[in-house]
Amino acid sequence: MDAVEQNSPLGLSSEDEDSELSDGELQEAFVKGLLKPGLNVAQQEAKKTVNNVEGLKQCLVEFQKNLPWAERLDLVNLPAADIVAKAEGKETPQDGQAVSADDDFQREIFFYRQAQEAVLEALPRLQKLKIATKRPEDYFAEMAKTDQHMQKIRKKLILKQTAMERSEKAKRLREQRKYGKKVQTEVLQKRQKEKKAMMSAVKKYQKGMTDKLDFLDGDLGKEKKGAGITKKATNKGPNAKRKFKDQKFGFGGKKRGSKWNTKDSHNDVSGFKAKLAHGKEGKKLRKGGKQKPKKRPGKETRRKMKSR
Incomplete structure (x- = not known):
């Protein structure tokens, strides 16, 4: 017991070391110089790995079963030849080109061709073993879901x-x-x-x-x-129609205000006729001093008179 206490850095037994120390005890130990750096760091031991090859082989022999191939249907084969790519002269992954794992399309095509080769290899073996490879017409499989x-x-x-x-x-x-x-x-x-x-x-x-x-x-x-x-x-x-209208009605010039009176037209009285203005010209009297009745104008003339 005394030997254990002397070996302890704090002069305490192993039971006391396992128990928690108070703050006062830690301060006293620090003053005396009993505390050393690294005492509170937990050290982890290296993990020991065991490679028991003989035991693994024994376990493999215990659960391994030598079943016939018809019960296992396992095949290890390369993908089928890409006929289209060969016809076009392109390289295929089977010819040495690596399949990119990031290319989804190329990866799925590789799986598809590998499944094709597995079918081409398995069908003759199944026919040789006289195992039916086609489902009968009256076959009804029970579905997993209702x-x-x-x-x-x-x-x-x-x-x-x-x-x-x-x-x-x-x-x-x-x-x-x-x-x-x-x-x-x-x-x-x-x-x-x-x-x-x-x-x-x-x-x-x-x-x-x-x-x-x-x-x-x-x-x-x-x-x-x-x-x-x-x-x-x-x-x-x-055109001819435009020329005829220009010749008949004139072309260009001012249209608005063309009939307005000007100073010259107002002073020009050369065309004034008093008899015509007062309606005395052209009157003819019949015998007996009576005026001859006027002849009724035609229909076209009356229409023009109304439109004035």
């Missing part, structure tokens, strides 16, 4: 598909509305631009800045210009 459960799943899938179709339809309608508004805005802007250009051409024509009347053709003139056919290229001058 029909009611599958109906619920089907309803959920249909609802989900319907919701997705509605969402896509609403999205298409929104896009069509946006496109329709855009087209409508472009058409209105185009019309305003054409109207502005036409009003500008009319003002120029009224002011005598130009003598062209291409703006009266409207869309027809634009189509001709767009097709490379202009009015100057087809007609060098106005």
Whole structure:
């Protein structure tokens, strides 16, 4: 007991060391210099690994069973040859090209071709063992889930598909509305631009800045210009109808106020006839001093008189 107490750094027994020390005892030990660095660090022992090869082999022999291949159906084979890739002259993973684990498509194709090769190898062996490889027509397999459960799943899938179709339809309608508004805005802007250009051409024509009347053709003139056919290229001058109207009614000049009286027209009385103004000219009396009754004017003349 005394030897244990002397070996202890604090002069305490092993039982006292296991118990918690008070703050006062720790302070006294620190003053005496009994505390050393590293006493409170827990040291972990290295983990011992055991590689019992003989025991593992014995366990393998105990649970291993030598079953025939028809019961195991295990195959270890490379993927089938990619006929399409060979025809195109491309390299396949079987020819030495490594399969990328990050490429999902290439990895799935590798699994698919490996399954193909397994089927091509297994079918002849099964036929040789006289094992049927096709399911009979009257074969009914029991499902793991009930029909009611599958109906619920089907309803959920249909609802989900319907919701997705509605969402896509609403999205298409929104896009069509946006496109329709855009087209409508472009058409209105185009019309305003054409109207502005036409009003500008009319003002120029009224002011005598130009003598062209291409703006009266409207869309027809634009189509001709767009097709490379202009009015100057087809007609060098106005047509016969336009010439006749110009000759008959005149062309150009001021139209408004042409019948207004001016100072010169007001002072010019050379064309005034008193008899004609007072209605005395042309009166003829019959025998007996009576005036001859006027003949009724024709229908066209009466219509013109009313329109005055």
